[in-house]
Amino acid sequence: MRYLLRRVGFFLLTLWAALTLNFFLPHFMPGSPINTLRAQTKGRVSDAQLTEILTSFGYKPHENIVQQYFNYLGNMVTGNWGVSLGSSLGTPVSKLIGEALPWTLGLVGITTVLAFLLGSLVGTIAAWRRGGVVDSVLPSVFVVTSALPYFVVGLFLILFLTVDNTWLPSSGNYDTSIVPGFSPGFIGSVLKYAALPALTLLITSIGGWVLTMRNNMITTLAEDYIRMGRAKGLSDRKVMLNYAARNAFLPNLSGFAMSIGFVLTGAILVEKIFNYPGLGYQLYNAVQSIDYPMMQTLFMLFTVAVLGALLICDLVTVWLDPRTRAKG
């Protein structure tokens, strides 16, 4: 119980520190929302009027920074996130996030799960048949691909797989000439548009899972109970999956919990390269247009997601492994 309280306390402390950073960092950036608005109004509107407009949307540049900070903390907690001050001036932040969230969850979420499952499977097989074809080719290939940055892989895929945008589309989330709905054409279009960004994420993230799973598996395979299982004459498949992989899987699982936390940050570069309108793209736009409310809310969500995932991971580990419950 004390351990749990300490974890929760630590979570709250980290959250506060992160939220404080999230507040001050954007304010140190050069530029201001007024510049963005001035460009959008083609310079026809005077600065005083621009300030007047922004003020009506809740921008208070002259308010005491401490006061602003406490208001911000309160607003983050109460979910009163305000309206965009950037290129979508006046649109509630919650609405913008609501529009982008499903796309990020769909693309990055599914890809993360897929990379994890595929990677673990490949790692299992590679360790089981050490020195075999799979083991000598795949892990080394994946080490190379996971060392490549997102944007390099993305750009190469665009270069080789999109021929005049006719084969696989390199930009957007669905064909806008199709009316959204549960029609096969629309779903097909969504999948088609997600193919390249998903492939990029898969290629760059699968390597880590393959390597850790293979290493865990090799350690596990040396255990006595594996030899015991074989001696009993159990099928290879059963020993590999039920005896070895099951145990080797545990450390990977906690790593997975963490990477799920990072899903929300939506691979920003990938979304930018493929113009995929998810949260990462929103963050990029918010930073470009110095949209304080949008930036702060997105940073807050990312922080909560990562820290929340870590906390859950901690709690699950406590539940799974009695040793972590000791004094520690």
Place this chain on the structure above:
Amino acid sequence: MRRSKSSLLAVAVSIGLAASACSSTKHTTDSSGGSSTASSAGGSSTGAQTYKQGGTLTISNEQGQTWPCSFNPYNSTFNLESLGFIYEPLIYTNILQDAKETPMLASSYQWNADKTKITFTIRDGVKWSDGQPLTADDVAYTYNLMKQTPALDNYSLWSAAGLTDVTATGNQVSMTFKQNAQVYFYTFATLVGIIPKHIWSTGDAAAHPDTWTDPNPIGSGPYTVKCTPNNMEYTANPNFWQPGKPYVSKLEYPAYLDNGPANQDLASGKAQWGSQFITGIKSFYLSKSSDNHTWSPPVLNVAVIPNLDPSHKATSQLGVRQAIAYAIDKAKVSAIGEDGQQPPGNQTGVVTPTFDKYNDAAAIAAAGFDKPDMTKAAQALATAGYSPSNPLNLTIISIQGYTDWDASIAIIKDELKPLGINITESSLTNQTYYDKLYKGDFDLAYGSQPSAGPSPYTELRAWLHSANTAPIGQSASAGNFERYKNSAVDSLLDQYATASSADQQVSVIKQVTTHVLQDLPFIPVTESADWFQYNTKNFGGWPTADNPYAQPAAYNYPDNEQVLLHLYYKPAQ
């Protein structure tokens, strides 16, 4: 391994299946409401040819974000989506045809003698898209709401322009100003969209007209709208006051997050109305089809902006500016740096051919700025004490990602190098660039003014009037970034505002440009254009160089409405 392979295969197969099973999928271009081809094309008031309705036009105009689906015309962020399509002005003024006026919601207007009071006669028989009649009351309400809620008064009509009273009597609306208000005509008559009182005086709109998003706008314009973040769909307004118009039944306006896909759709013919820069337009777009055309009329200058503040020792010297102005081969920058898509600028700052009337070609030739002259440039630089043996090092700031600017600056750099001026380009993010530009934290900047007016006055006033500048370190965002101060120019510009005839206005502008030639406060290099590409396979009626009835780019409001009222769908005829 087998398993992973087969599961991947399954995914691939299912994608393929789904993609091929499009038969029951609804497309936005499916004819549903738009097929009412047999329209009663009543004679239009202008007596021009009429057409049958039909067709779906796709607009490709990259905005770098998804649509916010807000149409409040007072929120200038959304004017692009609402003005021209939904909301209309009183009078349309065409920058490209010497401020030629087309009456829209006002059928006529009358100034008093000293131009302090204007009376508009509101057109009869105009209806809002919900069927209610549009009256003079609506018009007066539109302007009076700006007084009531200052955040709505985008163009400072009630403060800077000196508006004191707006009253409706019968079908007339009169506006009274403190002083001669003729230079504000473009702003209040052309840029302001008229709103329906019966919608705006109730509910959320009345409580917060400044922050209201107006998600389902009721306007008098040619279209009504249905919006999703990825696409806006405009449908012809059956209540529109010009009978039989608009001829094009439907518009698709997808949100493009990047130039790439927007240009792709234009090249493939999927979109027919384009409004952004296309690199290598000949091979990428024009050669793809004989129906693809481009015409990008210039409206503003792109200039090398020297910092004139005495704290910037080199650029505040006339000799240095003369050397730069004499040396730059504007035609070469235009041809190579801008792909021929932006015409070369001229040193007076008057954009030609758009504002030819105001251009003083003889004065340019007399001052020696009609062609590059390296001898004069070297002499001028020598008076400032610099030469190839004693070179001057200057940094020029520009915006990251503006590749045409980078190419132009590279040419300028090559041309200035033999003189003894070494230019270094510093590419900054948008925000940092404008911060430095406004605060005067630069030696040289490459840039332009954000918007044009009906005559060169708007741009020249922004560049030159000392009221638009500020000390170094403070924001000179109104346009005088270079910190130019000349009381003679100020009083000339003030004279323009009260000039009693068009001839007098031309003469004032010509006098202003004499000062520009003398002092070189900014050095125009090319003329920035309205990016416009169009496809004539299915659609006719586009604005062209021979018939420039409106600024052609889709991002110009309310010019977009004029284009939409001319376009027609060829297969329906």
